[in-house]
Amino acid sequence: MKGALLVLGGIVIVAVIIGGQLMSAKNTFVIEKNDIDARWAQVDNDMKRRADLIPNLVETVKGYAKQEQSVIGEVANARSALLNARSRQDTIDANNQLGSAIGRLLVLQENYPQLKSNENFLRLQDELAGTENRIAVDRRDYNEAVKRYNTDIQLFPRSIAASVFGFRQEDAYFKATQEEKKVPQVKF
Secondary structure, X not given: OHHHHHHHHHHHHHHHHHHHHHHHHHHHXXXXXXXXXXXXXXXXXXXXXXXXXXXXXXXXHXXXXXXXXXXXXXXHHHHHHHHOOOOHHHHHHHHHHHHHHHHHHHHHHHOOHHHHXXXXXHHHHHHXXXXXXXXXXXXXXXXXXXXXXXXXXXXOOHHHHHHHHOOOOOOOOOOOOHHHHOOOOOOO
């Protein structure tokens, strides 16, 4: 009888320890998932800021570069794709397309010297540069949060808890496109 109580007590202690570990792992996953969502919200916020600045930049460039409609159209289409994205991956893809289009738009200043000295253009360019820096930092922080979460749900024994509680790997990462990997050329 005494032996049976000891065995039962041991089983209860082991069950409490395992249950505590499972709950601890679940809580960690919830915290990490919320961190991913919060970091995504910040990326989304900064991309919205960028999308809000772009029409002003485009209008300023339009005044000087009427024949550059294809580049201006690319920017408008990329902005529209960003604003209409349905998933995180769609948003990431649209963001990459928009970044590339903005780069081509800013290159126009080389062809239009009077645009370089336009106060509105310079102010908007500075605002856009600041926003791009924020987006870069936020993208890095978001990717780090996703990496931390994905690593955590893959490590044993937490992978068991992740499976039990239905936590799945996040696949939406920001990655550099082939266009972004090209070395910029500076010409004087």
